[in-house]
Amino acid sequence: MDSSVMFEPFEIEVLQIGSSPIWLAKCIGGEKDNAPDEAECLQQVHNYQYQAGLWSSGKSMGHDMWIRRTARLQILPQINVWHLSREGEIVSIHFWSCVQYGLVHIAAGDLLRAEIAAGSENGKQAKEYMDKGKLVPNEIIVTMVKERLNGSDSREKGWLLDGYPRSSSQAIALKEFGFQPDLFILLEVPEEILVERVVGRRLDPVTGKIYHLKYSPPETEEIATRVTQRFDDTEEKACIVKLRLQTHHQNVEAVLSMYEDIIVKVNGSGSKQEVFTQIDGALTQLLEQKQEKLGTVAA
Numbered sequence: 001m002d003s004s005v006m007f008e009p010f011e012i013e014v015l016q017i018g019s020s021p022i023w024l025a026k027c028i029g030g031e032k033d034n035a036p037d038e039a040e041c042l043q044q045v046h047n048y049q050y051q052a053g054l055w056s057s058g059k060s061m062g063h064d065m066w067i068r069r070t071a072r073l074q075i076l077p078q079i080n081v082w083h084l085s086r087e088g089e090i091v092s093i094h095f096w097s098c099v100q101y102g103l104v105h106i107a108a109g110d111l112l113r114a115e116i117a118a119g120s121e122n123g124k125q126a127k128e129y130m131d132k133g134k135l136v137p138n139e140i141i142v143t144m145v146k147e148r149l150n151g152s153d154s155r156e157k158g159w160l161l162d163g164y165p166r167s168s169s170q171a172i173a174l175k176e177f178g179f180q181p182d183l184f185i186l187l188e189v190p191e192e193i194l195v196e197r198v199v200g201r202r203l204d205p206v207t208g209k210i211y212h213l214k215y216s217p218p219e220t221e222e223i224a225t226r227v228t229q230r231f232d233d234t235e236e237k238a239c240i241v242k243l244r245l246q247t248h249h250q251n252v253e254a255v256l257s258m259y260e261d262i263i264v265k266v267n268g269s270g271s272k273q274e275v276f277t278q279i280d281g282a283l284t285q286l287l288e289q290k291q292e293k294l295g296t297v298a299a
């Protein structure tokens, strides 16, 4: 594909107010099979920025400029890309009913398990708490999360923080480090379903993908034979699972009170698709509000 063809499926809009530039690329119509993947879309947005003279020497526009420019391009496959750069970036790609986000997924539990696997001192200490279903002390987890949020990929693409903050002191630390989420998603699931999900959860050590023996079984025999169970998820640890839930109930109200204005409660007891549809709706609404706000200022 030459570069002029690459732009064709896109409608690209560039908005910048103060230090929050937003790139919007929308690709509409066409065949699913022709839909470009996420990396290709971003590449096209960057190419467009460069060709339109809005991106020089690999850098984005100056901070204090305010620019609103729309380039209407040819209409082809259906896809939307939202790209918020600098202060935080959100990339959302809609492939028909299957929607994916380009945010960096940062899971506090995964960070801790990686430390345990690496055999570090922090990992050893963390495991003692995790084995008992208790929260790992802030001295260990807060720095880990902060460093991950400061990673170049998180700063560039934006992030989805999973399993953090789990206490008000963790929420305060996050704020003090200057990290402020746009949205707080609370997944509400009855306890008996949670226990069933945890006990049936399996991890593919090769791809890192999470399965569930009943609800999302491994696709092939090969994967089924290699999946493993997390040390704190086993049947014998069912009482630890309950303790983890107890810890959650003790802290959740204090955490929620810090995010009252941005909480979205999602019914998490349905299928993956049903839950995802609700989250997608919340994210889409958030992006529309941001867009509207910028449009009002632009008018």
Ligand SMILES: Nc1ncnc2c1ncn2[C@@H]1O[C@H](COP(=O)(O)OP(=O)(O)O)[C@@H](O)[C@H]1O
Binding pocket: 108, 109, 110, 112, 129, 130, 131, 133, 134, 135, 136, 137, 141, 162, 163, 164, 165, 166, 170, 198, 232, 244
């Ligand atoms: N933000 C956190 N603060 C302290 N401990 C944490 C945090 N996140 C995870 N942990 C520890 O790791 C364990 C597993 O967490 P996680 O992987 O998030 O579990 P789940 O996926 O079941 O919610 C927790 O029980 C806790 O011991």
